[in-house]
Amino acid sequence: MPNYKVIYFGVRGYAETIRLVFAAAGVAYDDNRIEMKDWMVLKPTMPFGQLPVLEVDGMKLAQSDSICRFLADKFGLMGRHPIEKAAIDACAETISEIRVIVMRVQTNMDIPQDVKDKEMKVVLEEKVPPILEKLEVCLKKNKSGDKYFYGDTISLADIHFFACCETVVRLNPKAFDNFPKLAALYDRVKNHSHIYKWLQQRPDTPV
Known part of the structure; x- marks a missing residue:
């Protein structure tokens, strides 16, 4: 078994899907959370400085x-075959759009908090729902939306959906009110035995 180490800051951010994939698979790894003060020293040693x-x-x-x-x-x-693999990949890419638009506002340190709050309101009420609508349609195509995005077992698409929507749900508990199939999928992933165990032990961070 290879030795795995995830290097990231002490937040969920862009690494949480990675951590959740490890959790779902039941594979051990070193969750190396670095302090921001140490980042400039480490940055030149990282591929692409990221x-x-x-x-x-x-x-x-x-x-x-x-x-x-x-x-x-x-x-x-x-997935089970190349076409399903490509479909899961495409679904995950679409889900990433949610993370991008939310984090673009959430991590913007150049605007006052009141402006940030207004921009986030626009994101949550106007920009996220159209993406969720597309995902709900996608989910319903498999088993009427009562399982996962593809097939009968959890995949990267489902895990990434949960990871990218965690902050959305925290900021807007009614985010899935018009998307019952996505709401059920969110809970299904959350209660996956291995993922649930990880959620109970991980550090609680705002992002």
């Missing part, structure tokens, strides 16, 4: 979505 980074037996892999695909494929969370 985090998160996954170390596999000392080799560093970069870009969160790429890392997720690599791990999900390795752990059997990427």
Whole structure:
């Protein structure tokens, strides 16, 4: 078994899907959470000068979505055949749009808090729902939306959906009011035995 290390800051952010993939697969890894004060020293040693980074037996892999695909494929969370794998990948890419628009506002340190609150309200009420609507349609195409995005077992798409929507749900508890199938999927992933165990032991962070 390879030795895995996830290097990221002490938040969920762009690394949480990676951590959840490890959790779902029941695979051990080193969750290396660095302090911001140490980042400028570490930055030149990281591929492309970015985090998160996954170390596999000392080799560093970069870009969160790429890392997720690599791990999900390795752990059997990427579908049963090439077409399903591509569909799961495309679904995950769509889900990433939610994370991008939410974090773009949430991590913006150049605007006053009241302005940030107004911008986040627009994101949550106007920009996120159209993406959720597309995802609800996608989910309903498989088993009437009562299982997962694809097939009968959890995949990267489902895990990524949960990870990217955690902050949305925290900021807007009514986010899934018009999307009952997505609401049920969110709870299904949350209560997955291995994922639930991780959620109980991980650090609680705002993002």
